[in-house]
Amino acid sequence: MPTALITGISGQDGSYLAEFLLGKGYQVVGMVRRSSTSIYERIEHIQDSLTIIQGDLHDQSSLVSILEEHQPDEVYNLAAQSFVPTSWTQAILTGEVTALGVTRMLEAIRLVNPKIKFYQASSSEMFGKVVEVPQRETTPFYPRSPYGVAKVYGHWITVNYRESYGIFAASGILFNHESPRRGLEFVTRKIAHGVAMIKHGLSKELRLGNLEARRDWGFAGDYVQAMWRMLQHDHPDNFVVGTGETHSVREFCEIAFGHVGLDYNEYVVEDPRFYRPAEVDLLISDPAKAHRELGWEPSINFRQLVEMMVDADMKRVEQVKKQKQG
Ligand code: NAP
Ligand code: GDD
Numbered sequence: 001m002p003t004a005l006i007t008g009i010s011g012q013d014g015s016y017l018a019e020f021l022l023g024k025g026y027q028v029v030g031m032v033r034r035s036s037t038s039i040y041e042r043i044e045h046i047q048d049s050l051t052i053i054q055g056d057l058h059d060q061s062s063l064v065s066i067l068e069e070h071q072p073d074e075v076y077n078l079a080a081q082s083f084v085p086t087s088w089t090q091a092i093l094t095g096e097v098t099a100l101g102v103t104r105m106l107e108a109i110r111l112v113n114p115k116i117k118f119y120q121a122s123s124s125e126m127f128g129k130v131v132e133v134p135q136r137e138t139t140p141f142y143p144r145s146p147y148g149v150a151k152v153y154g155h156w157i158t159v160n161y162r163e164s165y166g167i168f169a170a171s172g173i174l175f176n177h178e179s180p181r182r183g184l185e186f187v188t189r190k191i192a193h194g195v196a197m198i199k200h201g202l203s204k205e206l207r208l209g210n211l212e213a214r215r216d217w218g219f220a221g222d223y224v225q226a227m228w229r230m231l232q233h234d235h236p237d238n239f240v241v242g243t244g245e246t247h248s249v250r251e252f253c254e255i256a257f258g259h260v261g262l263d264y265n266e267y268v269v270e271d272p273r274f275y276r277p278a279e280v281d282l283l284i285s286d287p288a289k290a291h292r293e294l295g296w297e298p299s300i301n302f303r304q305l306v307e308m309m310v311d312a313d314m315k316r317v318e319q320v321k322k323q324k325q326g
Helices: 012-023 044-049 060-070 091-112 146-165 187-199 220-232 249-259 288-294 302-325
Strands: 003-007 027-032 051-054 074-077 117-123 169-174 206-208 238-241 268-270
Touching: 003 012, 003 060, 012 027, 012 044, 012 220, 027 060, 051 060, 060 091, 074 091, 074 220, 091 117, 091 146, 117 146, 117 220, 146 169, 169 220, 187 206, 187 249, 187 302, 206 249, 220 238, 220 288, 238 288, 249 302
Parallel strands: 003 027, 003 074, 027 051, 074 117, 117 169, 169 238, 206 268
Antiparallel strands: none
16 A cells, blocks of 8 residues: 655645545545644545644654655645745745745655655746746746745756656646635635625625636646646656636636626625736646646536535535524
8 A cells, every 4th residue: 555645735635635545545644734723624524544744844854754754655745835925925934835845845755765756736826927828848937926936946946856866756837726625815715705605695795806817727626636647657747737728717706606696797896905916917728748648637627617616615605604593
């Protein structure tokens, strides 16, 4: 039975990846950072099947100890400060975790067992002010946020440890992927939750930032399978993972509100407070290499994703409303 270590297991992707690897017969070890409150919301349904251990990407010795004790065959480095706006207000922390954290884990692998396979959660945010449309593995990076800059570092240090030490280190350049487990601060979940609050009479409006930004949005459950496939490939490499389609925030609103019979124009307020100091206007992937070499394809299209998220929040909000009433 192979063993996988997932950093960031309490996050959106960590929860889907853990489910997927358990289904493949893996022993799954999940690293969580110490917290005074519960952080198991996304994994409580599988918690009994996981080995949860404490560690932090800030803390090199915790990483070394975890690798020594659990001897994983594969490490999936999903932990990061992943919210783009926070990367301006906490730029140094973002660099420490999202950039240098990658080196700390790679160093731990080099010291403990360089045969461990490593997956780095790289991001389409690295393409930023895009210099090519669509974006592929060879497209030059032009990051537009401290988060994007940190991810560029994480990407290149992954490539460097592959080339310097022969470590099986893969970099997955994943475009935005969403789900009902997405954090509430990200725009897709903010919209889905906002729609449910308005439909249930608990809110009157939804304040958003730039409605014209375009993203290549897919379903997180599909994307974690691409991560695993990268580590089963015959050599470590970089792969772009996305749907090859792009949609605006406005289109997301239109479908989400429309799904419950509402017109977004009556509820969405564009609020400059949510604008970013530097925006990423357009992302669209060319996932041909992942299709060709990994046999990976998305199974959920844009409309299905939007409707899945709205349906999930409609149920959640309804439950909370009932609890409050009764
Ligand atoms: P997420 O929901 O924000 O999860 C981030 C995880 O990192 C959480 O488990 C968080 O723990 C953990 N973490 C943060 N700082 C840490 C630290 N110092 N030490 C240890 N763990 C720490 O993010 P996600 O959407 O699942 O994304 C997973 C990864 O893919 C991230 O690296 C993200 O940057 C990258 N990515 C995401 C997307 C996307 O569209 N979702 C696209 C491309 C790349 P807590 O629960 O304690 O906060
Ligand atoms: N969060 C947020 N809130 N975004 C808004 C809002 C709002 O109220 N209104 C408009 N937007 C726009 C943002 O300006 C951005 O252009 C777009 O919606 C998407 O924002 P997010 O959902 O916050 O995601 P992101 O694209 O910045 O970053 C996500 O995807 C990256 C991959 O490209 C994160 O998951 C990153 O961790 C990931 O690497």
